Amino acid sequence: MPTDPAREFTIAAEPSLSADEFVDVLRRSTLAERRPVDNADQIAGMLAHAHVVLTARTPEGALVGVSRAITDFHYCTYLSDLAVDVDYQGRGVGRRLIEETHAVAGRQTTLILLSAPAARGYYPHIGMEQHDSCWIIRPTAS
Structure with a gap:
């Protein structure tokens, strides 16, 4: 029986993930294009308050994916970052990160994710439902 490639990776909680490792995987996933990777204080705050x-x-310890979420553990979970190294995409890593994030936050919560433009076709493929009424206020300079 063939092995499931997604099971070749270890998914673990890492609340103390370093900003450097986080930025590195963001860059290798292309998500860095939409994240403040050159603002060390902002990246540190994003990790500290998630x-x-x-x-x-990987079994060798190489970081190939990360999920970062904000949740109340009762009603909703916002999966703010889902980054998988492009060399490891298509192996089920993203799907497992989503599943485990939802499990940790509580399956009774609604998991919410804003897709990167290039990934819009991926989420329906793994069973996520598109929602048509998201509204945002862009950040302003401080």
Whole structure:
């Protein structure tokens, strides 16, 4: 029986993930294009104030994916970052990170994710439902 490639990776909670490792996987996933990777204070704050930070690592310990979520653990979970190294995409790593993030935050919560433009076709493929009424206020200079 063939092995499931997604099971070749270890998914673990890493609330103390370093900013350097986080930025590195953001760059290798292309998510860095939409994240403040050159603002060390902002990246550090994003990690420090997340409720759930999960990583996907190879058996050798290489970081190949990360999910970062904000949740109240009762009603909603916002999966703010889902980054998988492009060399490891298509192996189920993203799907497992989503599943485990939802499990940690509580399956009774609604998991919410804003897709990167290039990933819009991926989420329906793994069973996520598109929602048509998201509204945002862009950040302003401080």
